[in-house]
Amino acid sequence: MDNTPWLTDDERDAWLFLSSVIFNLPGALETQLERDSDLSFVEYMVLAMLSEAPESRLTMTELARQTNTLLPRLSRVVTRLEKYEFVERTVWAKDRRVSICHLLPAGREKILEAAPGHVLEVRRQIFDRLNKRQTVQLAKIGEAILGGKPSEIITVKKSVIEE
Template sequence: MAETATRAPRWLSDDEQRAWRAYLQATRLLAEHLEAQLQRDSGMPHAYYEILVTLSETPERRLRMSELAERTRSSRSRLSHAVARLEEAGWVQRANCAEDRRGAFAELTDDGFAALVEAAPGHVEAVRTHLIDQLTPEQVSQLQAISEAVLAGLERAGVDTGCPMGSNS
């Protein structure tokens, strides 16, 4: 901490500043649009969609709550609240862990899978329309490489990357 205070700021160049601001505005607007689309068309926030997707991609459509929190990059308390809401909707159910009494599993129900199947086409179309279709195939590859480099740098710096979105959209 003291090292940062004694070092002169490394200001962004004009080009870097424009890139940063464009990135910030684009990611905020895209996230807001995708959130609104899912709420409007499927009645669920993006965080709930991410939980359903993650569970749908696992064997037996179930994961320990701790692993689900990690995979969805969510805090355990936020995940617990979300799973409670998904339980109320009948889309997820909790099951006790036989090996560890303190542990619990989240399981995607058939109704939850059906809700995901219904929500996915509209969400994927929104991602395609507002992100993928705006880029060339080369830019899509560059976006992946850039995003992975930023994530790796954050992880190396010890930044908690556990909030709020996962890798699937």
Template sequence: MNESETRWLSAEEQKVWRTFMQAFNDFNAHLDRQLRRDSGMPVAYYEILVMLSEAPDHCLRMGELAELVRSSRSRLSHAVAALEKSGYVSRCPADGDRRGAVARLTDTGMAALEEAAPGHVTEVRERLFDPLTEEQVKALGEIAEAVAAGMRPACEKAIAEEFAAEAVTEV
């Protein structure tokens, strides 16, 4: 796309964009600091534990887990290795697939998640939901759904391209 085809943001859109990004970055950084301080884990590790806790038998294939936490497979592999070192996750071969691996939440990992969750939920409630009215919470949900739906095709394409690139390097 050349510059003449670019649909530049209006002044109002630019203001909303910058405010949104500042709020999002501040919120995520705050949650990360809180989890590191109170539970010794970054928010990315917490998300991995949550996804595993909600999965059947508390385990997921690594590729599926990477998609759920919006991570590259290599970045997820490093995170799972750190969680293994802490005893929170174990990794084992996938049934019937020599190259596939499954991440499983351990009892120690579930206990760490259960200990971290109250402080994390309190921060989410106090920083995100308490400042909003019921109508704003509903609107935020609708906005988030619309943005996610708009992003889905691009995300699915990027994941497919990453998977294909990793498959080539594994051969």
């Protein structure tokens, strides 16, 4: 006997729409970033999260969390960004097991150059298609699925890198 709680028609439709967004939206955003700024989406997110962090620096663990990236992949991305002198990685003096990533002036310039085009693409792909009520609903749906608001889920742990 099959006890699987199969999706209802409404749940199936919602799931198919969500999975389509999951698979298609990142590609559209990445295409714009690569074309206009020569950055991948994850490279953009690394620079953006560092630009918003206190003193423009985060531990690699916190940066991985904020960019939804596994540490091995983040390490490869940061290595590429270091080659362009957008970021630098250092070891924390208080705990040599902790690596800290710091945004450099060239990285700040790059994110300031890339952000306007990225925001326009986000608007074009998402918010130009939604009214205010739908935007609020989208945020509430995301909060329900992820278990909190991004500002609650992604927190900058200042005390981790204070000297």
